[in-house]
Amino acid sequence: MNIVAFSGSARKESYNQQAVTFIAQELQELGHEVQLLAMADFVLPLFNQDVEASDGMPEIVASLREQFAQAEAFVIATPEYNGSFTSVLKNALDWCSRPAPNGNSDSVYRDKPVALVSASPGRMGGMRSLYQTRYLVENLGMVGFPGMHGIGGCDAETFKDRASFAETRDGKALRKLASDYNGFMKKFAIAD
Numbered sequence: 001m002n003i004v005a006f007s008g009s010a011r012k013e014s015y016n017q018q019a020v021t022f023i024a025q026e027l028q029e030l031g032h033e034v035q036l037l038a039m040a041d042f043v044l045p046l047f048n049q050d051v052e053a054s055d056g057m058p059e060i061v062a063s064l065r066e067q068f069a070q071a072e073a074f075v076i077a078t079p080e081y082n083g084s085f086t087s088v089l090k091n092a093l094d095w096c097s098r099p100a101p102n103g104n105s106d107s108v109y110r111d112k113p114v115a116l117v118s119a120s121p122g123r124m125g126g127m128r129s130l131y132q133t134r135y136l137v138e139n140l141g142m143v144g145f146p147g148m149h150g151i152g153g154c155d156a157e158t159f160k161d162r163a164s165f166a167e168t169r170d171g172k173a174l175r176k177l178a179s180d181y182n183g184f185m186k187k188f189a190i191a192d
């Protein structure tokens, strides 16, 4: 499967970006093509319908939308801000729900599986953001993979060494999530 993986954080040392990078590598090892995107490379203007009507979709948004359109599945690491997902994530999802510059209005999300994780310094590991993001992405037509994982207590050391992280409780949970998501996508793909 061609999987697009990204986080809802543009922060340089983002825990969520590091978590999604870990899962992306696991899925690559399971044989998937994974496009790992960084929202730091997609600095999108805040969506405004008037600006869209007058100026159309900015090139940077169109390039992200095209990556989403090519995706057969998604992995999203969703940071928690004030008990919910970030505006970076919502803004990107909103923009890419709009028609492409060539007028193509096919959904880039519909019927595509999505796995969600979250990472936070807080003890709840972004659990509230996970559930709210699930509601959001399912509303967009994606098919939520039931297994989600929140990594609590993150700090600068958490993801520093991939091999050590892989052996932690959270590392094992992310490996299991990648493996279970792989099984879920296989079942998904064979249905006709």
Ligand SMILES: Cc1cc2nc3c(=O)[nH]c(=O)nc-3n(C[C@H](O)[C@H](O)[C@H](O)COP(=O)(O)O)c2cc1C
Pocket: 007, 009, 010, 011, 013, 014, 015, 016, 017, 079, 080, 081, 082, 083, 084, 119, 120, 121, 122, 123, 124, 125, 126
């Ligand atoms: C405006 C703001 C609100 C936040 N609210 C929460 C919150 O509700 N729950 C939580 O666990 N962490 C919260 N945090 C802490 C973030 O989880 C933390 O900044 C984390 O590093 C963000 O994810 P990132 O590392 O991927 O950028 C908040 C941070 C900011 C800046």
